[in-house]
Amino acid sequence: MLIKWIHKDGRESLTAAAIGDSLLEVAHQHGIELEGACEGVCACSTCHVILEKGVYDALPEPTEEEEDMLDRAFGLTATSRLGCQVKLQQQHDILVVKLPKATRNFYVVSDCPSNNENLLFNEFDAGWTHTETTLIILIFVVNYKWTG
Numbered sequence: 443m444l445i446k447w448i449h450k451d452g453r454e455s456l457t458a459a460a461i462g463d464s465l466l467e468v469a470h471q472h473g474i475e476l477e478g479a480c481e482g483v484c485a486c487s488t489c490h491v492i493l494e495k496g497v498y499d500a501l502p503e504p505t506e507e508e509e510d511m512l513d514r515a516f517g518l519t520a521t522s523r524l525g526c527q528v529k530l531q532q533q534h535d536i537l538v539v540k541l542p543k544a545t546r547n548f549y550v551v552s553d554c555p556s557n558n559e560n561l562l563f564n565e566f567d568a569g570w571t572h573t574e575t576t577l578i579i580l581i582f583v584v585n586y587k588w589t590g
């Protein structure tokens with residue numbers, strides 16, 4: 443089957459995929475810019491992808507762990523999934539996968555105590571100016587400290 447990737451900048455590309463592969467595996471096999479910071483163990487949201495409704499509805503529902511990570515994803519939509527958790531299970535002519543404009547990495551370092559210092563914030567690239575990015579990060583940090 444084919445996957446049509448819609449990149450952050452609106453560019454489109456086609457790759458082949460096989461049943462049993464995850465979207466993250468397909469992306470990495472073909473050099474698609476989908477990070478996967480935790481290497482597919484559902485501990486970050488850098489593999490966030492947006493699917494078409496029909497494809498989303500045909501998939502098994504996300505697990506609670508996946509939903510927890512998706513809650514932290516930038517630009518979450520009603521058809522968002524983690525690419526590492528979506529295994530291709532049925533034949534589609536062309537499966538359309540949109541990459542969000544940015545990703546946010548809150549990969550939790552497992553041997554650190556649970557506090558703000560064990561969160562890695564390693565990508566925030568939406569084409570914003572330095573001032574906009576700094577402001578967004580400040581808003582996020584203040585919000586995170588208040589809500590825990």
Ligand code: FES
Pocket residue numbers: 466477478479480481482483484485486487488489511524525526527
């Ligand atoms: S690669 Fe980290 S959750 Fe998918």
